[in-house]
Amino acid sequence: MKIGELARATGTRIETIRFYEREGLLPAAERTEANYRIYTEAHVQRLAFVRHCRSLDMALEEIRVLLHFKDSPGEDCGAVNALLDAHIGHVADRVQELQRLEQELRRLRAQCQAIQASSLCGILSELAQGAGSDQASSAPGATDHVPGASCPCPRS
Template identity: 50%
Template sequence: MRISELASATGVDIETIRFYEKQGLLPEPEREDNGYRSYAAAHLERLSFIRHCRALDIPLADVRRLVSFIASPLEDCGDINQLIDQQIARVKARLKSMRALEKQLSQLRARCKEPHQGQECGILHELVAAAHGEACACHAPAHVSAASNQ
């Protein structure tokens, strides 16, 4: 199959497929007499595997490690478990950060309950105050948060 067919079958952009080839994640396909790439079922399977890993937000370096395990099926899978445990930890940290962001945005939103002129908008006042390094509804003043990080 041609690259456009592979892209269509997997939902992966053509440039991304070429990138994966350059990165060694996807083996280079054979070339037809006219120079076109000719992808096989193995390419489709590998690309689908990579796409699934990326949908789980697994970094490319870790996808590369997983691909190497596919090539060595008799190796112990302890490293695979560790890799997934690390990904779970990254996701948990991101969720914690997102919950904090949601709280900050909710605090900011509470500053302007009803629509009115921009000059009276509590949200804008808070954002401008923060830009000046002052405390706002969603953040401590710059000098306080810098001191608390030490």
């Protein structure tokens, strides 16, 4: 199948498939005489594996490690367990950060209880006061409030 067919079969953008190839997560496809990539069912399965890992918010390096073990079925899976344990820890940390962010947003929301002129809005006033302070840049989730924002890699 050609790249467009692989994209449709897996619900993955063509640019993402090429990115995963460049990153070594997908093996290079064979090429036709006309230089078209030709993908196999093995590519479909591997791409599905990578996408599932990405849906669990795993980083590319984590996926590389998992693929190594997937490609080496005789190896001990202790490192896989350790990787997942570490990832669970990162997720738990993020959950706590998001809970602190939620509390801060609820506290901020409580600053304005009535519909009034925006010049009197407690939320806007509080945001303006904290805009230049260290509090704004160190607030929970201030720089990475979007899941996966620290990783520039495509998800789909």
